[in-house]
Amino acid sequence: MAPTSLENTVHSDSVLPLNGKGGVTEQVKENEKIELKLADEYGAPDSYLDAEKDTLWYHWVGSIYRKPLRFEAKSGKYVIVLKTEPHADLGKHRHRGEVQAYTVSGPWGYQEYDWTAKAGDYIVENPGTIHTLYMGAGSEVVFMVFGSIEFFNDDDSLREIMDGFSFWRMYLEHCEKHGITPNKKLWY
Numbered sequence: 001m002a003p004t005s006l007e008n009t010v011h012s013d014s015v016l017p018l019n020g021k022g023g024v025t026e027q028v029k030e031n032e033k034i035e036l037k038l039a040d041e042y043g044a045p046d047s048y049l050d051a052e053k054d055t056l057w058y059h060w061v062g063s064i065y066r067k068p069l070r071f072e073a074k075s076g077k078y079v080i081v082l083k084t085e086p087h088a089d090l091g092k093h094r095h096r097g098e099v100q101a102y103t104v105s106g107p108w109g110y111q112e113y114d115w116t117a118k119a120g121d122y123i124v125e126n127p128g129t130i131h132t133l134y135m136g137a138g139s140e141v142v143f144m145v146f147g148s149i150e151f152f153n154d155d156d157s158l159r160e161i162m163d164g165f166s167f168w169r170m171y172l173e174h175c176e177k178h179g180i181t182p183n184k185k186l187w188y
């Protein structure tokens with residue numbers, strides 16, 4: 001959880017945005033106290049996921065493996081990591097929401113674009129874009145996905161629509177198949 005003690009967050013007037021005369025600083029301090037209490041009452045706690053205990057790698061399609069990091073129940077957002085040992089193609093798809101991607105290891109990218117992502121690269125994909133994903137040998141990417149993704153066949157006909165619920169279902173199916181207790185900590 002975020003620190004909610006003034007002793008831990010406000011050490012002197014110098015860190016406050018307003019430091020004027022006539023009680024402005026005192027008012028800021030009072031507002032800080034009020035807002036810290038609000039955070040305690042209405043805010044959400046911080047989260048920690050142990051990579052070894054709280055989630056797992058499991059097979060998706062072809063040589064692609066995935067690891068769920070977050071199933072966000074209120075917005076439908078989900079965060080997954082994808083990786084592959086050999087080169088893999090995941091096909092053409094269209095986004096209905098934003099995607100943010102952080103590259104743990106490359107190369108990976110989209111056939112339609114002139115860039116190839118390497119370790120440390122950060123990518124934003126916007127709603128309405130259509131592109132064809134490939135993941136090079138040894139690549140690993142964290143995807144934060146909003147909204148649905150429409151996958152297309154080679155003839156551009158619609159093959160499948162996936163969203164956060166699809167990834168919830170596939171994770172739960174994997175757990176059931178292998179006798180694993182689903183980790184409800186992933187829903188936050």
Ligand SMILES: [Fe+2]
Nearest residue numbers: 095099125131
């Ligand atoms: Fe995409």
